[in-house]
Amino acid sequence: MNLLKLDNVGRRFGALQALKGISLSVEKGELRAIIGPNGAGKTTLFNLISGFFPPTDGSITFDGQPIVSVSPNALVKRGIIRTFQITQVFLSLSVYENLRVAVETAMGLQLSPWISRAKRAEVEAKVEELAQITRIAPKMNRIVGEMSHGDQRVVEVGIALSRHPKLLLLDEPTAGMGDEETNHMTDLIRWLNKEQGITILFVEHDMAIVFGIADKITVLDNGTMLAEGTAAEISENPRVQSAYLGNALEENAA
Amino acid sequence: MSSSIETKPQAARHASTNGRVAASVIIWVALLFVPFWLPMVGGYTDLASRALIYAIAASGLNLVLGYTGGLSFGHAAYFGLGAYGAGLCLIYIAPSLPLAILAGTVLGGIAGILVGPMAMKRKGIYFAMITIAFGQMFYFIAVRWNGLTGGEDGLTGFSRVPLHIGAQTIPLGADRFYYVVLALFAVVMAVIWQILRSPLGHSFVAVRENTTRLRFLGVAVDKQIWVAFAISTFITALAGALNAMLTGFASPDDLGWQLSGSFVVICVLGGMRSFWGPFLGAIIYIVAQDYLSSITQNWMSFIGLIFVLAVLFFPQGLLGFIKARTRS
Amino acid sequence: MEALLLYSAFNGLIVGIFYALMALGLSLILGLNGVINFAHGTFMALGGYVAFTIEPYVGFWGSLVVAPLLCVILGVAVERILIRPLYGRDPLFSLLLTFGLAMIMEDLIRTIWGSIGQPFALPNYLNTPLSNSLFFLTGYRVVLILITALVTGALFAVLRFSRIGIRIRAGNADLETISAMGVNIFFLRAANFGIGIFLAGVAGILAAGQLGLSPSIGSQLIMPSFVAIIVGGVGSLLGSVLGGLIIGIASGITAAFFPVAQEVVIYVIMAVVLVARPRGLFGQEGLFE
Numbered sequence: 033m034n035l036l037k038l039d040n041v042g043r044r045f046g047a048l049q050a051l052k053g054i055s056l057s058v059e060k061g062e063l064r065a066i067i068g069p070n071g072a073g074k075t076t077l078f079n080l081i082s083g084f085f086p087p088t089d090g091s092i093t094f095d096g097q098p099i100v101s102v103s104p105n106a107l108v109k110r111g112i113i114r115t116f117q118i119t120q121v122f123l124s125l126s127v128y129e130n131l132r133v134a135v136e137t138a139m140g141l142q143l144s145p146w147i148s149r150a151k152r153a154e155v156e157a158k159v160e161e162l163a164q165i166t167r168i169a170p171k172m173n174r175i176v177g178e179m180s181h182g183d184q185r186v187v188e189v190g191i192a193l194s195r196h197p198k199l200l201l202l203d204e205p206t207a208g209m210g211d212e213e214t215n216h217m218t219d220l221i222r223w224l225n226k227e228q229g230i231t232i233l234f235v236e237h238d239m240a241i242v243f244g245i246a247d248k249i250t251v252l253d254n255g256t257m258l259a260e261g262t263a264a265e266i267s268e269n270p271r272v273q274s275a276y277l278g279n280a281l282e283e284n285a286a
Numbered sequence: 287m288s289s290s291i292e293t294k295p296q297a298a299r300h301a302s303t304n305g306r307v308a309a310s311v312i313i314w315v316a317l318l319f320v321p322f323w324l325p326m327v328g329g330y331t332d333l334a335s336r337a338l339i340y341a342i343a344a345s346g347l348n349l350v351l352g353y354t355g356g357l358s359f360g361h362a363a364y365f366g367l368g369a370y371g372a373g374l375c376l377i378y379i380a381p382s383l384p385l386a387i388l389a390g391t392v393l394g395g396i397a398g399i400l401v402g403p404m405a406m407k408r409k410g411i412y413f414a415m416i417t418i419a420f421g422q423m424f425y426f427i428a429v430r431w432n433g434l435t436g437g438e439d440g441l442t443g444f445s446r447v448p449l450h451i452g453a454q455t456i457p458l459g460a461d462r463f464y465y466v467v468l469a470l471f472a473v474v475m476a477v478i479w480q481i482l483r484s485p486l487g488h489s490f491v492a493v494r495e496n497t498t499r500l501r502f503l504g505v506a507v508d509k510q511i512w513v514a515f516a517i518s519t520f521i522t523a524l525a526g527a528l529n530a531m532l533t534g535f536a537s538p539d540d541l542g543w544q545l546s547g548s549f550v551v552i553c554v555l556g557g558m559r560s561f562w563g564p565f566l567g568a569i570i571y572i573v574a575q576d577y578l579s580s581i582t583q584n585w586m587s588f589i590g591l592i593f594v595l596a597v598l599f600f601p602q603g604l605l606g607f608i609k610a611r612t613r614s
Numbered sequence: 615m616e617a618l619l620l621y622s623a624f625n626g627l628i629v630g631i632f633y634a635l636m637a638l639g640l641s642l643i644l645g646l647n648g649v650i651n652f653a654h655g656t657f658m659a660l661g662g663y664v665a666f667t668i669e670p671y672v673g674f675w676g677s678l679v680v681a682p683l684l685c686v687i688l689g690v691a692v693e694r695i696l697i698r699p700l701y702g703r704d705p706l707f708s709l710l711l712t713f714g715l716a717m718i719m720e721d722l723i724r725t726i727w728g729s730i731g732q733p734f735a736l737p738n739y740l741n742t743p744l745s746n747s748l749f750f751l752t753g754y755r756v757v758l759i760l761i762t763a764l765v766t767g768a769l770f771a772v773l774r775f776s777r778i779g780i781r782i783r784a785g786n787a788d789l790e791t792i793s794a795m796g797v798n799i800f801f802l803r804a805a806n807f808g809i810g811i812f813l814a815g816v817a818g819i820l821a822a823g824q825l826g827l828s829p830s831i832g833s834q835l836i837m838p839s840f841v842a843i844i845v846g847g848v849g850s851l852l853g854s855v856l857g858g859l860i861i862g863i864a865s866g867i868t869a870a871f872f873p874v875a876q877e878v879v880i881y882v883i884m885a886v887v888l889v890a891r892p893r894g895l896f897g898q899e900g901l902f903e
Contacts, residue, residue, distance in 0.1 A: 082502065104501050105502075105503075105504045105505060105506055106504075108502060108503060108504030109504050113502070113503075114502055116498070116502075120496055120498050120499040120502070121496065121499060122492055122496050122499065123495060123496070124495060125491065125495060129488070129491075132488060133488045133491070133492045134503055136485040136489070137489060137492075137500070137503050137504065137505050138503070138504075141486075142486065142488075142489040142505055142510060143486055143509070143510075143513065144484060144485045145480065145481050145484045145486045145487075146480060146484050147484055147485055191503065194503070195503060351706075357705065357706050359709060359713075404885055404888045404889060405888075407888045407892035408844070408848065408888075410705060411644070411648070411650055411705040411709070412844070414705070414706075414709055415650055415843065415844065416840075416844060416884070416888070418837070418840060419837060419840045419841050419844070419881060419884055420881065420884075420885075422837040422877075423881030423882075426877040426878050426881070427878055430874040430875070430877065430878065431874070432874075543713075543833065543837075544717060547713035547717070550706070550710055550713075551713075551714070554710060583725075584721055584722075584725060586717050586718075586720070587717070587721040587725075589714075589717060590713075590714040590715065590716070590718035590719075590721065591718060593710055593713055593714020593717065594696065594711055594714040594715065594718070596710070597700070597707045597710050597711040597714070598696070598699065601703075
């Protein structure tokens, strides 16, 4: 059963056609990578799915419901949560405070001027749980703005998980990370997908990760869909090889 | 807070908490005995009342400015409406001090509730511009609605009426009125304290830090800003009502842009990120203003100079400065 | 009735011209410098007062050239010394600084020139009405409109065709990129600030001739200029000009029929625009935000 379905979706900015004729369907429980060179339209695709702006053509359905021109906060309530290419966290707050405000808003408490003991305990427990899952617990009292880029990205994922996503959109989750941080993030993504059953769409430039963990890969080029398939299918696809992978693989080899 | 997630050494945590508690106790005790010690150091009780009133106004503003990150540069409008509301209530409705204070607070707060959504149509620097402009609108209403407001001369013809509790009539001299102000100041600080440690307050800070993240957590950011703005204007209006009771007068200057700017500079001087910041800023500002206006005709220039110097050399404010010093 | 309407609308247009000139300068500075120059009004007042002082020596036309340039010199000094350190910081600080500056300048003007209003002498030939039927059309008002049209036209030409103008517009769109391309953005911002102050200075002298001088004339005229920017549309220079004229005319007409609301109407228009068309009458969606 598919969770997300895009039908002939396009987005135009004035004269620029950023995306055109994108049709794809993501199954429940799938771990899908979106790859493509810079400017291929990967982030634009995320922006369309998460409601940052509506598509100019085509339709998007999520969980069987059309979601075109549904506001971002309504989409969050339906279960679509995203992270951003430029990490979006609460920089001058501690990790604990970041997770706490995420948990509290996920519980719908953002307008409560007080909180009961029981609710507070519930918040604390969930914050603790998120910190354990993401393995950020030892750094709970650090100010996020003073942490490494990789840690900030982990915090962002933790924040996103507070909303119990059905569909998690990760925009370049490992960009700018060192090896250890990358492994940690890759493990986390796989764990969330396999153990928690969260459907995940991620944009990634590191081909080792993409081919290592993705169930299926969608290749974008120049705003159109070049190919779609399993890792094996994609790596053997001659169009992908000539247009994109060839270069990327050469870069990786070098 | 559950202790399992605290990684900071407990001893250090306790030390800083103890320090903060000690500071609070010292502040409250000092405030409680102001009528006794202030005259000894050359002050007068009304000056302390004024400082507390400005502290209330600025603490209210700081909920928007420091915690939610909204550049409201028109908060004098709500201060002034509080003053006019209180005065008009005494003249036209009933000679009751609590009722007058309530009327002023509600008038200013309702104005804030109405202005908020319009000002929020624009963000950042343009929000500042719109709040300034709306402030000016209330200024002109006060100046032009002569029959009701006394126009440019301000609203007079009311005075601080005695407080009636049961059959008792308590006349309010300077000292007793100071304690009325102090009691309300305590209530306001308690309310702000409670808000800041609640999910509502946490969400305000999150708005300041990152609206994109918050929106993509499913929060209607505009509603949070609106609530912050509304609470903030109620508090500032309360201060305005108290100020009218202090001076027996509501002036168009209570709504003017200079006062709006002064509230902002009070927050900056004391420290916008600190609970006690606006309070400290208010003391510095009121003492400086009192002193400057007694020695020079050009005290406006000096107040303006305080603005410039605060921005250039002291942007984190006194408490921000102290915090940075103690942390390193 | 019709004559009154025409007369009051024209009166309003004249005041609207001052709003427009002020809003234009404010908009320029807002766009490239990212600063709400709250002291813009006092720079304008300063222009008027300086012209008042030097007019006996250089005449009206001479003061119209010299006074704005003196304002520009002061303005650029202020930009270099006080505002430059604040670029890239929370806009709260630049606004607060210019607030303080406005207080200082207004107080100094009051100290130097006195708190009582001063009449600004105009050449006699400008003060006589041009015709009997259109009695409100004095030579000065025609000159005022012509000068404003000339200055505004020149500004738009500079922005469109000159190298610095093209850079200012490009900087408005993306300051980082033009900085990376090797444009000296510090010079550019100073120049832009200077142009904005020049417009304020011109407005100050023209307003002095029409409205007379008082120390608070600056803070009186700057508030409607904010409204002009919001009403006209943030980010649109032409919008700021038209916004200024529109609220000026609306205020003028209201002054004739319901005088107590002549100022308040300006803010009511702003409220209506914010509710009905938040981006302003001529603004583009999403620009500068």
